[in-house]
Amino acid sequence: MPGRTAATVSLAVALVLAAAPAGALTVVDMLGREVRLPGPPRRIVSLVPSATELIYALGGEDRLVGRTDFCDYPPAAKEKPSVGGMISPSLETIATLKPDVVIATTSGNRLETFTRLEQLGIPVYAVHAHRIAEMLDVTRRLAELTGRQAALTPLFAGIERRLFAVANAVRPYPRPRVLYVLWPEPLLVPASGALLTELITLAGGDSITANERGDYPRFSIEAAVVRAPEVILLASHGSNSAPPIAKDKWERLASLPAVKSKRVHAIDGSLAHRYGPRVVDGVEALARAIHPEAFR
């Protein structure tokens, strides 16, 4: 299994690298919409924190002229002017930045923002990712938009090397059943549509909610208890106002193998919840939490 997932990632990398670059003036975004650009964009506004991280990782930040309040990584991103939040960015601020294109996403931004921007004559390029392969696709598209195709090969090579290293490290060990708690009350978990589910697989675990429908559905605690997770990972949510991760709540459930073997761990959600370049850090953090024995 781990060998196969690593091979899948490798294949995805190869396919993405082989794909031909789109035309210079009309590009197709990830919703399949044709986006007409006056020329290669020189001024880009990103409404997506993951995309902002990727643009920096590609070295295309010279062309980034605006970001959201939530684009907080890398720290240098905070020096770019902000256009406000993801849900309701300031259209005025975006307009005054005179972007050639705005990067937006269907999960986090509103449709209204898309239509208003297009009414203002500002092209909107949509991205989204539920799988690592899609994240690599987003990366390739952003490399094209920023003219940084040259940076793709080393970036992908680094991602591939680190993912292989994790896969190799966890391969000798049995795959424990993992419960990932995105939110404790009510219980929200990653399901079949979530990037996290794939990351857990890559990190050498079997998510007990991998086959549920949707992205991040509500889930019954009872059902989670019956599936007897051997590792429980409690996501913290970035900033220093992190919510209570309710570790004690899980530790009261004495029948859980994870509780008996004291394998209830907190994990930094900002690494694994965004489909930016730090996803690889997320996989490494997950692997260390799921298989501490592999990293001694």
Added chain:
Amino acid sequence: MTRRLVSALALLGALLLGVAVLAIFLGSARLSPLTVLRVLGGGAGAESTEHVVVLGLRLPRIAAAVLAGGALAVAGVGFQGLTRNPLAEPSVLGVSAGAAFGVVVGQLAGGSGAVFDAVRVAAFGFGGALVAGAAVYLIASVHGAFPIQTLLLAGVIVGIFFGSAVTVLISLVDIDRLGGVVHWLLGNIAPLPARSLLVFACLAALGFAAIVSQARELNVLALGEEAARQLGINAERVKAQIFVAAALLTSSVVAFAGPIGFVGLIVPHMLRLLLGPDNRLLVPTAMVGGGTFLLIADTIARNAVAPAELSVGIITSFFGAPFFVYLLRTRRGVL
């Protein structure tokens, strides 16, 4: 009166017990009835899955649902008596939204990774409920009365204000939490730890005692404040006590389960149909009847789409909103 109260309580108590028995046998874990019986008889090890599911998850959740439902129904009776308006109810009045804002502030004030501090969060919720309730009172009161239109509008406005205040607060502080908080705002019953259940029960008992002790005065208030004054009742003091108690009940539910709507509307009205308008009967039976109603709703929420779950607030609103419309249409002449 006492005999009617005793027989009504006995009947409702039996119904509650029946629903609770059903609820403990039902769940996504699909334990056989025999297994559940064995656990209840003490025949399962404390570290077995069955033990954890039945006694660690289902039983505390049933207790939390009964407490929350009872508290909301009693708060409903209190607000209805206070405003002399049959549509008054914690969520309709915006008091739940005020409490929710307070609870979120209380959670944010907790700092990084702090253990859920039940008392602090409940106290912040209580503050929010008082502010929202006072705002509705000031906006809606016309010469000491609460005409139905102004009361409902004031409640809706205050509710919307505090609802958006929660979203603004979360968006400013940490957008990553927004998804979780949005789910919380729908209202969810959780299996509370014993310590939290105890705090919850104490707060509910306090609010209940404060309202049930004024049940006779509430009856007199229904005749008008002039009549109350002639009978030697200090209307202002009674109203203040009912208001504070109903806010306390509402905020304790919001703190431990989130804002759940319409329980305080449906249950008191059902009971009024059965028992008449006497608050001395209504307040105690609302405690039991509200518990039964919310337990039924939560059992549906737990089992309808298992192993996923619904928010119990969605179930109560699903039944409550049509009921609200029905009351608005049929009682128009009376209001």
